[in-house]
Amino acid sequence: MSTSAHMDDSDGRERHQMEHSKIDVEGYNEGSPTRTPLATSRAQSPYTPHPTIDFDGLSWPSRGTLQRREATEKEMEERLAKLSGAVRTILECVGEDPDREGLLNTPERYAKAMLFFTKGYEDDLRAIVNGAIFHEDHDEMVIVKDIDFFSLCEHHLVPFSGKMHIGYIPNRRVIGLSKIVRIVEMFSRRLQVQERLTKQVALGLSELLQPQGVSVVVESSHLCMVMRGVQKTGAITTTSCMLGRLRSTAKTREEFLNLISRK
Numbered sequence: 001m002s003t004s005a006h007m008d009d010s011d012g013r014e015r016h017q018m019e020h021s022k023i024d025v026e027g028y029n030e031g032s033p034t035r036t037p038l039a040t041s042r043a044q045s046p047y048t049p050h051p052t053i054d055f056d057g058l059s060w061p062s063r064g065t066l067q068r069r070e071a072t073e074k075e076m077e078e079r080l081a082k083l084s085g086a087v088r089t090i091l092e093c094v095g096e097d098p099d100r101e102g103l104l105n106t107p108e109r110y111a112k113a114m115l116f117f118t119k120g121y122e123d124d125l126r127a128i129v130n131g132a133i134f135h136e137d138h139d140e141m142v143i144v145k146d147i148d149f150f151s152l153c154e155h156h157l158v159p160f161s162g163k164m165h166i167g168y169i170p171n172r173r174v175i176g177l178s179k180i181v182r183i184v185e186m187f188s189r190r191l192q193v194q195e196r197l198t199k200q201v202a203l204g205l206s207e208l209l210q211p212q213g214v215s216v217v218v219e220s221s222h223l224c225m226v227m228r229g230v231q232k233t234g235a236i237t238t239t240s241c242m243l244g245r246l247r248s249t250a251k252t253r254e255e256f257l258n259l260i261s262r263k
């Protein structure tokens with residue numbers, strides 16, 4: 001009995017792999033009954049090309065991403081020293097004395113913090129998910145709401161943070177909930193604009209799960225708005241990206257929006 005259960009299991013995995021390999025770059029799954037062109041149900045953008053899980057597995061890398069990810073220990077030290085030097089320059093430029101006691105370790109401290117704030121460049125979707133996609137007949141909406149995130153606005157390098165709400169309607173594939181949180185973490189720990197962050201999480205999930213629909217809503221407060229310029233302290237920016245049935249069916253979309261607004 002246990003043997004046959006085990007065999008069923010591995011058969012399932014094999015089937016899963018086959019299905020996955022059938023997914024073409026446009027986001028279609030030939031074997032899927034719904035054949036919803038999820039990722040293509042919205043306009044393409046040069047910043048969010050398909051497929052999400054690109055050939056080198058970096059998930060929308062930038063030019064320096066691979067170098068950072070593959071850096072040797074020595075190269076990481078050099079990177080840290082270079083970044084610290086740049087922070088020292090900032091201290092000089094704002095009219096400070098980088099050699100006064102309180103600031104002595106600030107350049108290195110900030111450099112390390114900056115590398116942490118952007119650690120999402122060292123992650124990729126494939127490694128994060130690492131097999132945590134399961135076959136389930138569940139086809140009701142799955143919602144994870146109030147996921148806290150912290151990101152850096154790429155225009156000012158100051159933080160924006162807030163909450164992300166994610167919903168999807170499975171198509172025989174579900175993902176471990178903690179993995180959803182890690183996907184949010186990966187894309188937010190990069191230089192971002194809120195619109196792109198929203199889209200990347202939605203497209204990433206859409207490609208991993210080939211679901212019937214995905215929806216991502218992000219509510220965020222931007223320090224670059226709060227601390228400078230317009231200084232609108234209470235302003236919350238909301239962005240959303242809806243794909244598949246969550247985009248095309250008003251009733252389903254409404255259900256999602258109701259569920260995430262319920263406290």
Ligand SMILES: [Zn+2]
Binds near residue numbers: 157158
């Ligand atoms: Zn900004």
